[in-house]
Amino acid sequence: MELSNHWRVKQQRYSLMGEVCPHCDSKIFPPRDICPDCGEDARTLHAFSGKGEVYSYTTLYDAPSGHEQQAPYMVALVRLDEGPLVTAQLTDVDEDSLAIGMPVEMVTRKLRSSGERGVLVYGYKFRPRLQTA
Ligand SMILES: [Zn+2]
DSSP, rough: OOOHHHHHHHHHHTTEEEETTTTTTOEEEEEEBBTTOOOOOOOEEEEEEEEEEEEEEEEESOOTTTGGOOOOOEEEEEEETSSEEEEEBBSOOGGOOOTTTEEEEEEEEEEEEEEETTEEEEEEEEEEEOOOE
């Protein structure tokens, strides 16, 4: 059980795909095919570690359509270890323990089901990084 769980977490960490600029080695997320630093073509895929730290955060009390049952929820600006800032929902964290600089890691979560066919929408969220002693 424990082994498969660790494996699953490891797989998730490698699913944050962005790009790396072949000209200046800048890491790009989300992928945009143009390097924001030097303006050159950047289409080389790069797997991010999915690790970062909380740069800033806010609590949302009015959830957008489809997220009502999750409100209130916390959204953070996360600075990835590779440099880019991403905005993502936080999970498995309570407001009191949340702090600027908290180490976090990406997890893949079901965001919502939509439509008659119940299409599941998956996306990434961030949770406090598990301490490995
Ligand atoms: Zn570049």
